[in-house]
Amino acid sequence: xTEPRRAPENPTMEMTSNKEILRRIxxxxxxxxxxxxxxxxxxxxxxxxxxxxxxxMKRAIPEVGYLHxxxxxxxxxxxxxxxxxxxxxxxxxxxxxxxxxxxxxxxxLLGVEVPKRAEYCRVIACELNRISSHLIxxxxxxxxxxxxxxxxxxxxxxxxxxxxxxxxxxARLTYNYLRIGGVAFDLPEGYADKVITFVDHFEKILVxxxxxxxxxxxxxxxxxxxxxxxxxxxxxxxxxxPNLRASGVHFDVRxxxxxxxxxxxxxxxxxxxxxxxALGDAWDRFSVRCEEMKQSCRILRQCIAQIPKGESMAKVxxxxxxxxxxxxxxxxxxxxxxxxxxxxxxxxxxxxxxxxRTGSFTAMGIIDTLSRGLMIxxxxxxxxxxxxxAPEIDR
Amino acid sequence: xxxxxxxxxxGWGRDPASWPWTQLVYLAFMGxxxxxxxxxxxxxxxxxxxxxxxxxxxxxxxxxxNRVGPGGFLQWVADAVKLLTKExxxxxxxxxxxxxxxxxxxxxxxxxxxxxxxxSHRLVIADMNLGIFFILAVTALIVVGIIMSGWSSNSxxxxxxAIRSAAQIISYEIPAGMALMIPVLLAGTLSTQGIIRxxxxxxxxxxxxxxxxxxxxxxxxxxxxxAEGNRTPFDLPEAESELVSGxxxxxSGMRFSYFFLVEWGNMWVMSALATTMFLGGWQIxxxxxxxxxxxTGGRAAAFELLSLAIFAGKTLFWVFVVMWLRWTLxxxxxxxxxxxxxxxxVPVSFAAVLFVAGWMLLVRAAPxxxxxxxxxxxxxxxxxxxxxxxxxVLRNIRDTGDRxxxxxxx
Numbered sequence: 136x137t138e139p140r141r142a143p144e145n146p147t148m149e150m151t152s153n154k155e156i157l158r159r160i161x162x163x164x165x166x167x168x169x170x171x172x173x174x175x176x177x178x179x180x181x182x183x184x185x186x187x188x189x190x191x192m193k194r195a196i197p198e199v200g201y202l203h204x205x206x207x208x209x210x211x212x213x214x215x216x217x218x219x220x221x222x223x224x225x226x227x228x229x230x231x232x233x234x235x236x237x238x239x240x241x242x243x244l245l246g247v248e249v250p251k252r253a254e255y256c257r258v259i260a261c262e263l264n265r266i267s268s269h270l271i272x273x274x275x276x277x278x279x280x281x282x283x284x285x286x287x288x289x290x291x292x293x294x295x296x297x298x299x300x301x302x303x304x305x306a307r308l309t310y311n312y313l314r315i316g317g318v319a320f321d322l323p324e325g326y327a328d329k330v331i332t333f334v335d336h337f338e339k340i341l342v343x344x345x346x347x348x349x350x351x352x353x354x355x356x357x358x359x360x361x362x363x364x365x366x367x368x369x370x371x372x373x374x375x376x377p378n379l380r381a382s383g384v385h386f387d388v389r390x391x392x393x394x395x396x397x398x399x400x401x402x403x404x405x406x407x408x409x410x411x412x413a414l415g416d417a418w419d420r421f422s423v424r425c426e427e428m429k430q431s432c433r434i435l436r437q438c439i440a441q442i443p444k445g446e447s448m449a450k451v452x453x454x455x456x457x458x459x460x461x462x463x464x465x466x467x468x469x470x471x472x473x474x475x476x477x478x479x480x481x482x483x484x485x486x487x488x489x490x491x492r493t494g495s496f497t498a499m500g501i502i503d504t505l506s507r508g509l510m511i512x513x514x515x516x517x518x519x520x521x522x523x524x525a526p527e528i529d530r
Numbered sequence: 531x532x533x534x535x536x537x538x539x540x541g542w543g544r545d546p547a548s549w550p551w552t553q554l555v556y557l558a559f560m561g562x563x564x565x566x567x568x569x570x571x572x573x574x575x576x577x578x579x580x581x582x583x584x585x586x587x588x589x590x591x592x593x594x595x596n597r598v599g600p601g602g603f604l605q606w607v608a609d610a611v612k613l614l615t616k617e618x619x620x621x622x623x624x625x626x627x628x629x630x631x632x633x634x635x636x637x638x639x640x641x642x643x644x645x646x647x648x649x650s651h652r653l654v655i656a657d658m659n660l661g662i663f664f665i666l667a668v669t670a671l672i673v674v675g676i677i678m679s680g681w682s683s684n685s686x687x688x689x690x691x692a693i694r695s696a697a698q699i700i701s702y703e704i705p706a707g708m709a710l711m712i713p714v715l716l717a718g719t720l721s722t723q724g725i726i727r728x729x730x731x732x733x734x735x736x737x738x739x740x741x742x743x744x745x746x747x748x749x750x751x752x753x754x755x756x757a758e759g760n761r762t763p764f765d766l767p768e769a770e771s772e773l774v775s776g777x778x779x780x781x782s783g784m785r786f787s788y789f790f791l792v793e794w795g796n797m798w799v800m801s802a803l804a805t806t807m808f809l810g811g812w813q814i815x816x817x818x819x820x821x822x823x824x825x826t827g828g829r830a831a832a833f834e835l836l837s838l839a840i841f842a843g844k845t846l847f848w849v850f851v852v853m854w855l856r857w858t859l860x861x862x863x864x865x866x867x868x869x870x871x872x873x874x875x876v877p878v879s880f881a882a883v884l885f886v887a888g889w890m891l892l893v894r895a896a897p898x899x900x901x902x903x904x905x906x907x908x909x910x911x912x913x914x915x916x917x918x919x920x921x922x923v924l925r926n927i928r929d930t931g932d933r934x935x936x937x938x939x940x
Contacts, residue, residue, distance in 0.1 A: 168686055281762060284858060288591065512864060513863070
């Protein structure tokens with residue numbers, strides 16, 4: 136007889152239903168505030184049950200699941216190629232990464248070698264996408280703190296990237312650019328020059344952006360020392376990506392578990408240093424993203440300089456089939472951190488099980504702990520600083 | 531304006547003191563002036579709503595509303611028509627009477643200010659001898675309207691906005707009031723026209739450059755006015771990213787627009803008050819107020835218009851600064867807002883009042899000190915920072931490869 140699985144007996148991890156929590160809040164006489172599902176700064180359809188005493192929060196409990204579209208189940212019903220457009224919807228702000236995770240997982244099942252040129256195309260597309268995703272993140276974060284102007288600036292720059300990616304794959308948001316074994320289209324003519332022109336322009340804009348908001352006194356006052364996540368706590372809560380690095384943990388899948396052509400590229404992994412307040416505070420999470428955009432520019436320059444000639448697609452069978460039970464696992468560094476795909480092959484043309492592990496979902500787990508004693512305005516900044524995206528939480 | 535009406539009645543060959551219809555004439559003119567003032571307030575607020583959107587668009591490298599009329603200028607008329615024709619929705623659980631009444635309290639508190647605000651040398655509705663006191667008193671009505679709207683909406687977000695707003699406005703009235711007491715001390719009168727007359731036309735004759743404490747007082751007033759007007763960085767009561775829309779969340783249609791009418795109109799009020807108290811008001815450089823008084827006929831009318839233009843120019847500049855700040859700065863947090871008021875602005879404003887009182891004794895004993903300080907303050911606090919600012923802006927523009935562009939995208 137096997138033991139039934141139990142929740143860990145840990146006082147900090149209360150395994151109570153939201154209904155029970157609501158009942159308890161009512162009993163204390165505090166105000167219960169439903170922040171969301173329709174609220175301007177929850178970054179999608181998320182609800183936060185906020186227990187407050189005036190402006191000071193006692194607790195904020197994230198309630199996820201409003202945007203659940205069963206993408207993992209769809210993955211079991213589609214063919215391997217057919218699932219690619221669905222992966223775009225896992226994280227529509229950084230769709231290229233979701234594409235790449237799926238492509239890599241199936242390529243590992245298939246044991247196919249992706250041509251060098253295709254890898255470069257993937258990295259160029261991904262790094263452009265990383266910049267555009269981080270632009271949204273820092274722009275909305277500034278907007279949530281009340282500065283409206285950085286957001287249009289960030290979106291203006293993102294438009295250039297959207298144009299570039301549109302030229303590459305015909306789509307501006309859900310790219311569906313990668314294919315199992317390569318990429319759908321080779322780089323168009325003159326693409327290298329356009330990317331370099333953009334990078335030259337963008338590096339100047341980053342300086343302006345930092346001057347406008349990153350080092351703004353009010354902005355620093357708002358975010359410095361806000362909800363700091365110490366090193367150990369970040370690891371305990373399985374934070375990934377910029378949120379983890381802001382806490383001073385030097386972990387980047389591109390460096391530590393290298394994939395694609397990242398070992399051939401020179402770039403640094405920015406980590407939080409607690410310059411303005413505590414290590415791993417909201418300002419660190421903001422500035423790490425700004426630094427990462429700079430590094431992405433560096434990667435783009437190298438890719439454009441080194442890209443070899445050749446095929447952009449490997450020889451892949453038209454119908455992809457595996458023996459039942461074969462499994463593969465891929466890890467990539469998405470804009471929101473460590474994104475993992477786990478796929479178990481079914482007997483036929485579709486998978487038996489698909490699992491996507493995303494950074495936003497784990498980031499939601501830490502909000503309850505961090506939110507205690509913060510103010511309502513801080514909760515908004517905290518959510519923004521973790522850069523959660525609703526579709527990536529729920530999938 | 532009473533003197534003007536009296537002289538009008540005398541022109542009809544009647545004696546205003548004994549003529550039985552005098553009070554009726556007063557009443558008629560009161561109605562006329564009330565009409566003019568409310569329309570001035572509403573139209574300025576409307577135009578500012580357009581101006582703010584265009585300024586914001588410029589700052590954010592967008593185009594902004596440019597379809598209705600030349601440069602989109604009639605956008606505010608279109609918006610007003612739209613808001614008038616929208617349904618006036620009252621939530622089912624709201625306190626209906628308070629909910630309907632709240633916008634009018636806001637409007638009254640806002641429109642009454644214009645009674646004592648000067649526009650030019652002769653143009654002021656009532657040059658009361660307690661003008662500033664009156665203005666401070668009636669602006670406090672706005673907070674009543676905000677609390678009523680927040681409470682009666684029966685929505686948690688509205689309540690949050692209302693309570694934040696009450697805390698903010700009541701707190702910041704203290705430094706604002708103390709800062710405004712400094713020009714009152716210097717001029718020796720509460721009358722707005724009297725305070726302007728005590729200053730001169732040239733920048734170094736303005737109260738802002740009178741001594742270090744007045745310079746500090748000007749900024750204390752300006753910061754407090756931003757807070758009282760719920761403008762960024764103090765727009766906590768209507769922080770859209772936190773409180774959805776704050777105290778006006780549940781409002782719609784024309785009632786909603788009253789709140790914004792007041793907000794935009796308040797920009798004129800705070801800037802006009804800053805101009806009056808610290809920046810020389812309508813004073814024309816090189817022409818004293820006594821010379822203006824002595825003028826008659828067409829010459830008087832021309833200089834009247836000039837003084838109006840000077841006053842409006844200074845005011846509109848500060849209105850622009852308010853917009854500029856709004857679209858540049860982030861919002862501060864509730865506790866920071868309170869800290870700033872009680873820990874910094876209130877003590878500094880009290881100290882400034884004491885300093886100015888002592889300073890006046892010093893200047894009375896040695897008038898040369900006052901003249902020298904005017905010039906030193908003008909150069910050190912006015913010219914130098916402006917020059918530094920222009921230098922920085924030009925450098926930043928050069929660094930990013932940007933350029934000045936005022937002609938495109940109209």
